[in-house]
Amino acid sequence: MSERPVMIYHVPFPLNPEATSASGIRPVKMRQAFGANGYEVLEVSGRHPERREQMRALRKRISSGLKVEFVYSEASTTPTGLGEKITPATSLARDVAFLRFCRRAGVPVGLFYRDIYWQFEEYAERVGQPYTTLLRWRYRADLRGYRTGVDTIYLPSMRMAEYLPPENQPQTLALPPGAERFDPPAPSSGxxxxxxxxxxxxxxxxxxxxxxxxxxxxxxxxxxxxxxxxxxxxxxxxxxxxxxxxxxxxxxxxxxxxxxxxxxxxxxxxxxxxxxxxxxxxxxxxxxxxxxxxxxxxxxxxxxxxxxxxxxxxxxxxxxxxxxxxxxxxxxxxxxxxxxxxxxxxxxxxxxxxxxxxxxxxxx
Structure with a gap:
């Protein structure tokens, strides 16, 4: 049996170590960082069917007495559950319900909320109607779910907090991106x-x-x-x-x-x-x-x-x-x-x- 402290790392999408965009790089780096800091990381990630089975197994283990120090989650850039093809396994509520279960079981839950771009007019111009109305409805539903499913909502900066609903704002803390150290040389002239x-x-x-x-x-x-x-x-x-x-x-x-x-x-x-x-x-x-x-x-x-x-x-x-x-x-x-x-x-x-x-x- 592992002597390392246990944490749950949850993302409502597959992790991609080859990602080149910030929204894909950050979740991988944070997953690696918790392991590097000595935690046994129980991961929930992947498509709907995979996450469903992982969450079902973890619910059983927590109910049977598994000691989990905390849960850390990263929200998708899309509304939860809509970032992949719709199948019979799709659920728009399952992921947030799992976070709520953990919190009610006495496990602290933190979630990184990546972006609020969906509130801006540029988003509506890019996405168009009726999709903007539909997606904004689901983004707001996620934020409502976090009020009971999450202890702490992490933001890239506290300046972003004022764009969240007033009910969510007391939950917020800043958690900017991290830096990976490299030491390349610099040009010698110009x-x-x-x-x-x-x-x-x-x-x-x-x-x-x-x-x-x-x-x-x-x-x-x-x-x-x-x-x-x-x-x-x-x-x-x-x-x-x-x-x-x-x-x-x-x-x-x-x-x-x-x-x-x-x-x-x-x-x-x-x-x-x-x-x-x-x-x-x-x-x-x-x-x-x-x-x-x-x-x-x-x-x-x-x-x-x-x-x-x-x-x-x-x-x-x-x-x-x-x-x-x-x-x-x-x-x-x-x-x-x-x-x-x-x-x-x-x-x-x-x-x-x-x-x-x-x-x-x-x-x-």
Whole structure:
């Protein structure tokens, strides 16, 4: 019999170790972090039939006296139960009912609630009707279920709490993404910027591109999905020049791009959504030891300012160009930011996030 403390790790979808998007990467990293912190992890994941059997077995074990320290769950980006093909095994209530069972059995339950994008008009424009109305109804049903099924709702940032129903807000705590440590080298000359992520919709960054093009000795690499860039490219025609390179890579192929960068970029057009969004790429830059230039007023910008790990500036080409000129004239400022990043990232690992959850839920 294992002497390690036992926890349940629940997600209403299959875990994918090969995931390349933040919504797929985070659940895998948190699952691994709890194991690395010494827990015996009893996992509930997969499609509806798999989860049904796993939850049925765990209900029996808990009812028979299994001691479980806590349950940690991560919500899907879709309403619970609707992220896969509808079959006779589909249930929209089973997962939340399992969390409620655990809580009523005396097991503390924490759940990470990933996103509130579904409340914004951009979501309705992208999804269309009648699907927006249907999906929003199910998102709200999930939040109602969490009031009795969950002790703590974790959010990427506490700024997001005000977008939840008032009944859920007292349940909330912040649990941002984590950083995985890498130590790539940095280029020895010039000043190189790197951005990985979307380029359309609410990831517009034309002023950032224009700012680099205005800066002699600076260059920018944008890594984005090929299909997304095909849609976005026409909106960048007027600002693209010889200092910007567009690539389409993921996974391990990103490491060479990080090694070719001095600075990570989160200088994006200001939007209300970005005021509370905690982008995983911020923590990926942090993990790779790269200082960050971010938009002033965004959550990322506030994090950069508070921790002294880069520069929070207004979203504008002239502002970025002025910063790049200053850094090239005073390379010691860039060196100091790089040193500070390597210091700060120790507090933001995935293992640190998992320890926070364990402390929150077991020391209540």
């Amino acid at each position: 000043i190189s910027l790197f951005y990985v992520g979307g380029t359309g919709g609410y990831y517009r960054m034309q002023e950032t591109v224009r700012g680099v093009e205005l800066s002699p000795g600076a260059r920018l690499t944008i890594c984005t999905r090929e299909g997304e860039w095909a849609e976005s490219a026409p909106h960048y025609v007027d600002v693209l020049g010889g200092s910007t390179t567009i690539v389409h890579k993921s996974g391990a192929d990103l490491e060479a791009l990080y090694a070719d960068a001095h600075i990570g970029v989160l200088l994006l057009e200001p939007l209300e959504y970005r005021e509370f969004a905690a982008p995983m790429k911020l923590y990926e830059y942090l993990g790779h030891g790269k200082p960050i230039v971010a938009t002033q007023g965004s959550l990322a910008g506030a994090f950069v300012e508070e921790n002294g790990i880069g520069w929070s500036i207004p979203y504008g080409a002239d502002e970025l160009s002025a910063l790049l000129s200053r850094l090239q004239a005073h390379p010691e400022e860039l060196d100091a930011a790089q040193a500070r990043v390597r210091e700060v990232r120790q507090q933001h690992t995935w293992e640190a996030r998992a320890r926070q959850v364990a402390a929150d839920l077991t020391e209540r």
